[in-house]
Amino acid sequence: PLKVNKILCIGAGYVGGPTCAVIALKCPHITVTIVDLNQARIDAWNSADFALPIYEPGLEDVVRQCRGRNLFFSTDVDKGIREADLIFVSVNTPTKKSGVGAGFAADLNYVELATRQIAAVATSSKIVVEKSTVPCRTAESMRTILEANSKPNCRFDILSNPEFLAEGTAISDLFSPDRVLIGSLQTPEGKAACASLAGVYANWVPENRILTVGLWSSELSKLAANAMLAQRISSVNALSAICEATGANIDEVAHAVGYDSRVGPKFLKASVGFGGSCFQKDILNLVYLSESLHLPEVAAYWRQVVEMNEYQKRRFSKRVVDTLFNTITGKRIAVLGFAFKADTGDTRESAAITLIRDFQSERAFVNIYDPQVSETQIWSDLAEASPTVPAETIKKQVKICGSALEACRDAEAVVIATEWKEFKEIDWKEVYQHMKKPAFVFDGRLLVDAAALTAIGFKVTTIGRPSL
Ligand code: NAD
Ligand code: UDX
Numbered sequence: 001p002l003k004v005n006k007i008l009c010i011g012a013g014y015v016g017g018p019t020c021a022v023i024a025l026k027c028p029h030i031t032v033t034i035v036d037l038n039q040a041r042i043d044a045w046n047s048a049d050f051a052l053p054i055y056e057p058g059l060e061d062v063v064r065q066c067r068g069r070n071l072f073f074s075t076d077v078d079k080g081i082r083e084a085d086l087i088f089v090s091v092n093t094p095t096k097k098s099g100v101g102a103g104f105a106a107d108l109n110y111v112e113l114a115t116r117q118i119a120a121v122a123t124s125s126k127i128v129v130e131k132s133t134v135p136c137r138t139a140e141s142m143r144t145i146l147e148a149n150s151k152p153n154c155r156f157d158i159l160s161n162p163e164f165l166a167e168g169t170a171i172s173d174l175f176s177p178d179r180v181l182i183g184s185l186q187t188p189e190g191k192a193a194c195a196s197l198a199g200v201y202a203n204w205v206p207e208n209r210i211l212t213v214g215l216w217s218s219e220l221s222k223l224a225a226n227a228m229l230a231q232r233i234s235s236v237n238a239l240s241a242i243c244e245a246t247g248a249n250i251d252e253v254a255h256a257v258g259y260d261s262r263v264g265p266k267f268l269k270a271s272v273g274f275g276g277s278c279f280q281k282d283i284l285n286l287v288y289l290s291e292s293l294h295l296p297e298v299a300a301y302w303r304q305v306v307e308m309n310e311y312q313k314r315r316f317s318k319r320v321v322d323t324l325f326n327t328i329t330g331k332r333i334a335v336l337g338f339a340f341k342a343d344t345g346d347t348r349e350s351a352a353i354t355l356i357r358d359f360q361s362e363r364a365f366v367n368i369y370d371p372q373v374s375e376t377q378i379w380s381d382l383a384e385a386s387p388t389v390p391a392e393t394i395k396k397q398v399k400i401c402g403s404a405l406e407a408c409r410d411a412e413a414v415v416i417a418t419e420w421k422e423f424k425e426i427d428w429k430e431v432y433q434h435m436k437k438p439a440f441v442f443d444g445r446l447l448v449d450a451a452a453l454t455a456i457g458f459k460v461t462t463i464g465r466p467s468l
Contacts, residue, residue, distance in 0.1 A: 183218020
């Protein structure tokens with residue numbers, strides 16, 4: 001197999017950036033270049049004060065060690081393609097907004113454009129690695145495009161190497177992955193390309209954690225993994241509704257169920273609903289795939305995981321309104337957390353966006369505080385969530401605050417939407433003093449000690465527990 005010396009990554013986002021920065025760190029003998037069309041993003045990766053475009057614990061340290069040594073960020077995609085022996089395609093694959101499959105299918109336009117650019121520019125053989133999450137058999141389309149455009153002495157081998165990192169823990173996930181999955185054609189050439197990529201990971205990943213499979217299995221495994229993870233959350237969230245109605249406690253139920261070694265304790269935390277750029281998109285993608293394969297029962301099964309998640313968000317907003325004496329009009333609600341989970345500044349599909357939109361449509365005033373999300377991002381997400389509401393109206397209803405304490409001042413209720421550790425450590429006694437009474441707390445993340453807050457005087461409502 002070819003020994004990889006130069007790696008290019010197309011797409012400097014949440015996946016391409018951290019993944020290839022870690023490859024550069026662990027493989028000092030390999031030159032890694034990450035390219036993107038977005039100049040501002042590349043400038044941020046290259047910024048002198050390391051104001052990187054994404055917030056991820058440990059990432060800055062990795063970039064500080066490698067940038068300028070064997071890790072480079074650039075917008076010169078063509079040069080990158082010409083020089084590389086192995087190219088990761090790590091571009092975005094959002095849900096299609098229009099056309100066939102709108103609302104379900106993945107928009108593969110970015111993958112296709114990147115593939116065509118590789119075909120047009122390459123003058124030597126390349127291993128092309130599909131890193132983006134794509135529907136089953138996308139590699140086949142990439143291969144067709146590359147082969148139809150290849151020049152003499154220029155062969156392309158396609159691999160699928162989906163990424164399993166979770167945001168907020170990306171660096172530790174990359175340092176010690178549960179597994180690295182590589183899919184290839186089962187031909188001698190395919191297997192050789194697979195061995196080349198496995199050789200890169202072998203610099204730090206134990207051999208028994210590098211799994212090699214067929215191309216299609218690899219592609220489907222990524223969708224399957226996300227669907228099964230999200231299904232656990234929807235299952236536990238469905239049970240949280242039963243707990244609220246019966247007096248059971250979802251934490252106790254999840255603990256008892258997770259103790260069964262066949263189920264396992266992780267990823268069973270009830271919440272306001274899962275968010276993030278992957279779960280919903282990848283499940284809808286699986287639903288679309290199932291429908292295209294004429295498997296309507298399979299499609300309906302997975303679709304329900306997303307529907308349960310929508311229900312969970314709706315149910316939570318309704319519980320807030322019900323508890324606040326059936327109206328929140330004109331009331332001030334503090335929303336703590338805007339990111340889709342803690343330790344990230346990413347807001348894609350964040351449950352907080354839906355909750356705030358619901359509060360706005362009840363004509364409440366909303367104070368928002370998140371330790372990582374920028375104001376610009378919050379305004380743009382809120383505008384996108386309520387396309388028919390003029391920006392001035394949103395700005396009149398919503399205030400973005402610099403601290404949790406500031407957000408809670410004069411509020412009637414606090415809603416915990418993201419499980420940031422600092423919300424656990426707030427001086428809740430002080431918060432209580434500055435709130436309107438009765439002061440309500442709605443814990444959508446099972447984060448705070450309900451008994452301690454009740455002792456202070458708060459009226460606490462926790463997801464998966466009956467109202468007191
Ligand atoms: P992202 O939007 O953060 O980054 C993608 C980048 O690709 C953007 O900066 C965009 O400008 C760039 N790009 C698009 N087309 C390009 C082109 N032709 N040339 C150069 N640059 C181009 O997306 P992301 O979150 O990094 O996700 C990338 C892929 O990885 C998606 O398929 C996603 O499903 C998958 N994935 C994401 C996660 C996650 O946690 N975010 C985890 C696993 C897999
Ligand atoms: C997910 C997958 O975990 C990862 O393997 C894949 O590569 C990308 O998609 P990510 O979306 O970054 O990662 O974060 P994850 O930790 O999975 O959380 C997703 C959402 O589920 C978050 O909103 C989180 O708060 C929520 N969640 C997670 C729960 O509500 N309960 C849980 O027990 C776990």
